[in-house]
Amino acid sequence: MHVPRVAVIGSGDCDNEVATEAEALGAGIAALGAELVCGGRGGVMAAACRGAQGAGGRTIGILPDGEREAANAWIDVPVATGLGPARNALVPLNGDVVVAIRGGAGTLTELGFAAIYGRPVIGLGTHDLPSVQPARDVEHTLELVRKALREQGFEA
Numbered sequence: 001m002h003v004p005r006v007a008v009i010g011s012g013d014c015d016n017e018v019a020t021e022a023e024a025l026g027a028g029i030a031a032l033g034a035e036l037v038c039g040g041r042g043g044v045m046a047a048a049c050r051g052a053q054g055a056g057g058r059t060i061g062i063l064p065d066g067e068r069e070a071a072n073a074w075i076d077v078p079v080a081t082g083l084g085p086a087r088n089a090l091v092p093l094n095g096d097v098v099v100a101i102r103g104g105a106g107t108l109t110e111l112g113f114a115a116i117y118g119r120p121v122i123g124l125g126t127h128d129l130p131s132v133q134p135a136r137d138v139e140h141t142l143e144l145v146r147k148a149l150r151e152q153g154f155e156a
Contacts, residue, residue, distance in 0.1 A: 030057025
């Protein structure tokens with residue numbers, strides 16, 4: 001079986017409070033032994049990747065751009081797509097679990113794709129949708145991620 005992957009989705013711009021949550025989430029994902037997949041740019045994505053790398057984890061960025069160099073500084077594996085916002089379909093596809101932190105319209109599209117693909121979705125202060133399991137805080141989010149990964153046969 002492959003290494004579990006957790007897709008983290010959220011706004012490309014965020015305040016310090018949200019960045020702190022995303023960084024803690026990234027570190028927690030790395031501690032679970034999972035790879036972090038995201039859109040590879042700024043905001044929530046950069047903060048989560050910074051946390052994951054700081055905890056020794058591996059990060060994968062699925063970029064809207066055609067150049068790998070467009071990735072944030074904490075992406076280990078940049079994947080250039082040249083698809084623009086259509087790359088939003090690929091981020092949840094490459095996660096065994098999807099975690100949404102806040103976010104706007106782009107996050108909403110990724111949540112829709114996650115539902116289409118049947119991915120478990122955990123939300124921290126994000127859109128209120130039937131397919132999104134709400135979490136109280138980062139610790140609770142990680143508990144729910146661990147549970148979802150175990151239900152899929154991973155030892156998280």
